[in-house]
Amino acid sequence: MSWTCRYCGKDTSDIDYDYLDGYDHLSCALNNNKMKITNLKISNPEKINTKNLCLDKSTIDINYMGRKHKTKDYGNVGCTFYEFIATKDYNSQSTIFQIEDEIKNNKVEVTILKSGKMTIDEFSIELIKDRSKLINKMIEWVNEKVS
Numbered sequence: 001m002s003w004t005c006r007y008c009g010k011d012t013s014d015i016d017y018d019y020l021d022g023y024d025h026l027s028c029a030l031n032n033n034k035m036k037i038t039n040l041k042i043s044n045p046e047k048i049n050t051k052n053l054c055l056d057k058s059t060i061d062i063n064y065m066g067r068k069h070k071t072k073d074y075g076n077v078g079c080t081f082y083e084f085i086a087t088k089d090y091n092s093q094s095t096i097f098q099i100e101d102e103i104k105n106n107k108v109e110v111t112i113l114k115s116g117k118m119t120i121d122e123f124s125i126e127l128i129k130d131r132s133k134l135i136n137k138m139i140e141w142v143n144e145k146v147s
Helices: 026-037 125-129 131-145
Strands: 050-053 060-072 076-087 094-100 107-114 117-126
Touching: 050 131, 060 094, 060 131, 076 131, 094 131, 107 125, 107 131, 117 125, 125 131
Parallel strands: none
Antiparallel strands: 050 060, 060 076, 076 094, 094 107, 107 117
């Protein structure tokens, strides 16, 4: 490795370690990370509203509940998310999907609430942009057994 910042190409051999991220300027690395974070826009999310017939003859309804805001536990950082609710055969228990709108490394974080348990997963942008793949992934989660 050479003492060269991969972001700006300048020499970093004379920079104090407190101002470096590996061999890169800390400021360059932080600016680069800020630029990589973009926001997800699901156009017409209500078009995901569906009634799906599964192979086991059960039905799963998926409905868009709106765009909401929450504060995360760490550092009072907030985020905006798209919320969907899925119910199977009019069961009283629902699965809630909260798809955050912040894109990091071509993925978005999804919080899944089912049977009183919370799971956090990441979905690729390609999956979110393809409505049928997203619906199939939601159906998969609804049908997954809770341990």
